[in-house]
Amino acid sequence: MEIGSDGIPGVALTSKLDLALGWGRKYSLFLYPFVTACCGMEYMSVACAHYDIDRFGAGLPRFSPRQSDLLFVVGTISHKITPVVQIVYEQMTEPKWVVAFGACASAGGPYDNYATVQGVDTIIPVDVYIPGCPPRPETVLDGLIKLQQKIQTRKIEL
Numbered sequence: 001m002e003i004g005s006d007g008i009p010g011v012a013l014t015s016k017l018d019l020a021l022g023w024g025r026k027y028s029l030f031l032y033p034f035v036t037a038c039c040g041m042e043y044m045s046v047a048c049a050h051y052d053i054d055r056f057g058a059g060l061p062r063f064s065p066r067q068s069d070l071l072f073v074v075g076t077i078s079h080k081i082t083p084v085v086q087i088v089y090e091q092m093t094e095p096k097w098v099v100a101f102g103a104c105a106s107a108g109g110p111y112d113n114y115a116t117v118q119g120v121d122t123i124i125p126v127d128v129y130i131p132g133c134p135p136r137p138e139t140v141l142d143g144l145i146k147l148q149q150k151i152q153t154r155k156i157e158l
C-alpha cells in the first residue's frame, strides 16, 4: 500500500492498464484556451486546419473548465487576473495538465514589471513550457507531443 500524490492511500499500478489509460488520455485532450494577449493569434493559427491539431486528439476546445483537462495559458498574465486563472484551474477535471504558451506565460516575457506575473508556474503547476514570443505553430505542436509523452508515462494510482 502506498500513499498517492493526493495523500490518499492507494496502489500504484505498473501494468498494461497504465499503458492503455495513458494512450487513451493522451489522445483525448479537452483543452481550455485561457487567452489574454497577442500569443492568441498564434493559438488561432495552431487551431486552424492547416496544422491539424485534431491528429493529437486536442482539436475540440472547451470553454468550461469543468469539461476540460488541459489548460493552455496563452499570453501575459497580470496579478489582477491571477485569481481567475487559479479558479479555472481548480474547477478543471482530474487528471489535468497545464501548458504555458509563450514567453509571457512561461516567465513574464518582455514585461518585467510590477503588474505582470513572472511565469504562470508561480500561481499554478505547469507541465510543459512552450518558448517563443510568440511561439511558431510547429513549436506549439512539439510542446503538445512532449505533454503526450508525459501523460503516457504517468502512473495510475488507485
Ligand code: SF4
Binding pocket: 037, 038, 039, 040, 074, 075, 076, 102, 103, 104, 105, 109, 110, 132, 133, 134, 135
Ligand atoms: S510572449 Fe510575446 S507574443 Fe506572446 S503574449 Fe507575450 S509579448 Fe505577446
